[in-house]
Amino acid sequence: MSPQRLQSTALHTDRYELTMLDAALRDGTAERHCVFELFARRLSAGRRFGVVAGTGRLLSLIRDFRFGDDELRYLRDNRIVDASTIDYLAGYRFTGSVEGYREGELYFPGSPILTVEGTFAEAVILETLALSVLNHDSAVATAAARMSIAAGDRPLAEMGSRRAGERSAVAAARAAYIAGFGATSNLEAGRTWGIPTMGTAAHSWTLLHDTEEEAFRAQIAALGAGTTLLIDTYDIQEGVATAVRVAGHELGGVRIDSGDLPLVAAAVRAQLDELGATATRITVTSDLDEFAIAALAAAPVDAYGVGTSVVTGSGTPTAGMVYKLVARQDAVGSWISVAKASQDKGSKGGRKAAFRTLDAGTATSELIAVSDGYEQIATAAQYPDSRDLRVPLIVAGEIDTAFEGPSGVSAARAHHARVREELPVRGLALSRSDPAIPTVFVDADPVRSQPTIDS
Amino acid sequence: MSPQRLQSTALHTDRYELTMLDAALRDGTAERHCVFELFARRLSAGRRFGVVAGTGRLLSLIRDFRFGDDELRYLRDNRIVDASTIDYLAGYRFTGSVEGYREGELYFPGSPILTVEGTFAEAVILETLALSVLNHDSAVATAAARMSIAAGDRPLAEMGSRRAGERSAVAAARAAYIAGFGATSNLEAGRTWGIPTMGTAAHSWTLLHDTEEEAFRAQIAALGAGTTLLIDTYDIQEGVATAVRVAGHELGGVRIDSGDLPLVAAAVRAQLDELGATATRITVTSDLDEFAIAALAAAPVDAYGVGTSVVTGSGTPTAGMVYKLVARQDAVGSWISVAKASQDKGSKGGRKAAFRTLDAGTATSELIAVSDGYEQIATAAQYPDSRDLRVPLIVAGEIDTAFEGPSGVSAARAHHARVREELPVRGLALSRSDPAIPTVFVDADPVRSQPTIDS
Structure with a gap:
């Protein structure tokens, strides 16, 4: 599709x-079963939460991760690997399992966003693809969520395709939509x-x-009077006057x-009202980011179009x-x-489970249960008033198709809207600060039965 | 391919x-012949030059810009356009012409990087694709050129695929290579x-x-002693000692x-020398950008790997x-x-020609000759000691294949290396400042024979 x-x-x-x-493959370690974890050590730029995006795309891309002729x-021609590795890759298909945060979910420092289990051979080669997709799409979704918070009930459209690589632009439109934008300019994303x-x-x-x-x-002849006219090519005041003269009070909108x-915006609103075009909406689209949107909260603006940022x-x-x-x-x-x-790049060993603890519906912590003993993994039942953050995405090589395609996007968008409601008020602020909730690591194995190589 | x-x-x-x-198509203006120009109003972040990249990619993407079933x-299903427009698009093929800066060329504010000529219908719909490709690839190439200047003769490898959308990553590897990087980690780019x-x-x-x-x-068994060993998983000093013990003095390199x-790097170099591994090279790869690379100029580093930045x-x-x-x-x-x-977003009407004026091989200005009369376009002969910056890329719908594919990349890389030599010394500095050379607009039509709509 x-x-x-x-x-x-x-x-x-x-x-x-x-x-x-x-x-x-030479030294026999290729078949050792492994657990790889995808996570962020910290949130960038003092943000208070991150938004997971890209999961549904990644699943489809893993489906197509096959080595053809x-x-x-x-x-072979470039001697990247030897003949026995070529043979292995010719039959490659990921047969392991992937568990992770739902797309649209919030994440915090250390959240185990994705866990990939399989042989070393099959899991190690998914590293770049998984990171490319989740790093890009989550960065866009996180920014988009902040803009969506700043915009409140006013609709937001993504129109930044021209400021992103042509295929990343499609992924960006998708990520922004998951995080609260209502539309995109990008037809391929449509x-x-x-x-x-x-x-x-x-x-x-x-x-x-000519004029x-x-x-x-x-x-208007092509799109009807309900269209939006761009009024700032020459003089805005003249543009508004011309727009209302041509379209009448039925004029759908003007764009600045x-x-x-x-x-x-205030001047255009006043002029429109004076001309009787009281129902004509104002869309603004110039170099907006979450801060500019917030600064327009009191201005008579009806919709935002956001590009580059x-x-x-x-x-x-x-x-x-x-x-x-x-x-x-x-x-x-x-x-x-x-x-x-x-140094500064240490990781935390062990398999993780993750729960968002809640108090009367408001998130209080990102609880990460670390298991040294592989089989003893924590479950939500152990942590009352918490929500299990992870779902199976691939089980023994079988991809859950519910997360793919347009229906996966709709589900992610709905999930994001739901879980954003759990953020404490301080999590909604745009200024730089600490994460909205603390990340708490707990030991899921009271009796440590396995050796640990931790440093 | x-x-x-x-x-x-x-x-x-x-x-x-x-x-x-x-x-x-309704009002008859679709067939009006038009000249669209792709340019940058300014250089971002006080940079002293920009590097054009993406041209070869864009040409291939325009070849595939066809509306299939x-x-x-x-x-049609989403009522984006009406039936007669569907008919027009079914037969769409770009039959106009594109002229522009060679890939790898430097650009400055106002440089006419690409000129697309054709009917309004055929030229207007290339806007997003052209901007997506050139905006992304040129941003990467510009950053890469600054890193390449900072690295001097030391080799630079691009390894940032995981921090970019999966397809933009391939384009980024390509752009970095054009601007002076020597290799990439990305196999698709290979x-x-x-x-x-x-x-x-x-x-x-x-x-x-286990150890x-x-x-x-x-x-070493798989790749030989000439390989590069990553020595900072646990303790760097122990890592170096183990590496030399295992590989001997033949050890190709270590990565930090x-x-x-x-x-x-200084400590590792001293340790390697002391252990007799005087020919073992040191590669560093941690969060480098052009400033970090410049700060390592005096350190005993042999090669750089650059990712995110x-x-x-x-x-x-x-x-x-x-x-x-x-x-x-x-x-x-x-x-x-x-x-x-x-406001702040005005454009300069008229068809442009562009020349880099030189004094004893050093660039002195970006000379842009603006023609109101469409036919009277300036030529290099009018501007002695200058280099014509533009070449035909598509002529009457025929794409010049010399700019496409791997050979186009090689040509762009060679062209970039050549023209970077023309930069005045101040153009090589990393600090924020004005463009390395001024942009000078001149009137190519002494007698203005055509009306102008300029504001």
Whole structure:
């Protein structure tokens, strides 16, 4: 259904993953069962929460993570791996399991957003693809959620495709929609993900015509008086006067794409009202971000169009998530928690479960239960007044299709709206601060029965 | 050849472009010949030059900009355009011309990076695709060029795929390579664009094994002693000692991915030398950007690996280029220069030619000759000691294939290296300032024979 489904995604991979695979097939460690965890060490730029996005896309991309003749020929011709690794890759299909946060869920430092379990061979080579998708889409969704909070009940449209790589633009439209935007300008996002699309005219439309009036008349002839006219190509006051003269009081809306927006919006509103166009809506679209939107709360603005800042994560274009080995089997099949100790980049070994503790419906902590013993994983029943944050996404290689495609997007959008309601009030503020709730690690194994390699 | 060639790119389009097309087909303006110009109003973040990248990609994407059954069905079912527009799009193929800066060329504020000429109908709908590609790729290339300047003769590898959308990551690897990087970790970039790939092992490789020594031995068994060992999973000093013990003096390199790099690199170099591994190279890879690279100039580092900062444009993830109508025919076929007058977002009407003036091989200005009369366009012969910056990319719908594919990438990389030599010394500095050379607009038509709509 999605055009991306036509192609192999297997080379969206860093070379070192295949180099490690090559070496692991030689020394016999390739078949050791492993648990990799995808998480963010911190929230960027003093944000109070992050929003998980990309999960549904990732699942479809994992489905297409197969090495066909073209991929294998490239690897062979360029001697990236040896012949026995080529043979392994020719039959590659992910047969492990993936568990993770629902798409649209909030996350905090250390949240185990995705857990990938399988042999080292099959799990290690998903690192780059998983991080690319979740880092990009979550960065956009997090920025979009802040804008959605700032906009309150006023509708928000994403129109930043031109400021993002052409395919990331489609993913960005999807992420913004999950996090509260209502529409996108991007038609591919409309087709692939079922997102409502919007847009009427650019400045070139006015410039194409000999006068602004001719341009407005032609647009109304095609789209009806309910359309939105762009009024700032020449002089805004004249633009408004012409728009109402041409369209009458039925004029659906005007769009302002320049100038000092609070002042301009107030002047345009006053002029429209004076001309009797009291129902005509004002959309503003010039270099908005969450702070500019918040600053327009008292201005007579009916809708926002956001471009650059949402598709680039409003100063944080990537979420900074990492993919780390946290547990593995040893030579005799016993499970061991592992973690690196690198300065400022240490990780926390062990398999995790995650729960959001709630007090009267308001989130109080991100509770992460760490299990050294692989089999003893915590369940929600152990933590009353909490919500289990993770769901199975792939079970023994079978992808849960409910998370894919447009229906997965709708579900993620609904889930996000629901869980954002749980944020304490301080979590809604735009200023830099600590995460809205603390992350609390607890030991899920009272009796530690397994050795730990922790530093 | 590129997997992207399998699919239509026609819906990488903002809805308003098709809405305008719809209205233009009704009122007869769709067939007016137009000149659209793609340019940047300013350089972001006080940079001293920009680097054009994405041109070769864009040409291939324009080749695939065709509306097939799937695309038309989506537009019809969702009532994006009416039936006669569907008919027009079914036969759409760009038959106009595109002229522009060579890929790899430097640009400055106002540089006419791309000029698209054709009917309004065929040219207006390329806006989003052209901007997506050039804004993203040029932002990465500009950051990469600054890092390449800071690195001097030391090799630079791009390894940021995990911090960019999965397909933008491939484009980013390509842009970085054009701007001076020598390799990428991204295998798809290797396959699609012929870029050298690199990479050996991650921390998970060490953690997979019971000891660091076992991990190192296994890596050397697979890749030889000339490989690069990652030495900071546990304790760096022990890591270095183990690496040399296992690999001997033949050890190719060590990689440091954490810590205070100047101090750590010096300590590792001293330790390696003391152990006799004087030829072992040191690669550093932790959160580098152009400033961190410059700060390592005096440290004993042999190579840099750059991730997040290069793929996200080092603080400027998009180049901020716009696509504006600058000239068009009127109802009787006369050419008119057009420009919008919006506050802080005005454009400069008229068709442009562009030359870099030189003094003894050093650039002195970006000379932009503006022509109101469409036919009278300036040529290099009029401006001695200057270099014509533009080449034909598409002529009457025929794409110049020399700019596409891996050979186009090689040519762009060579061109970039050449033209960067023309920068005055002040253009090489990393600090925020004015552009390295001024942009000078001159009138290419001494006698203005055409009317102008300029504000």
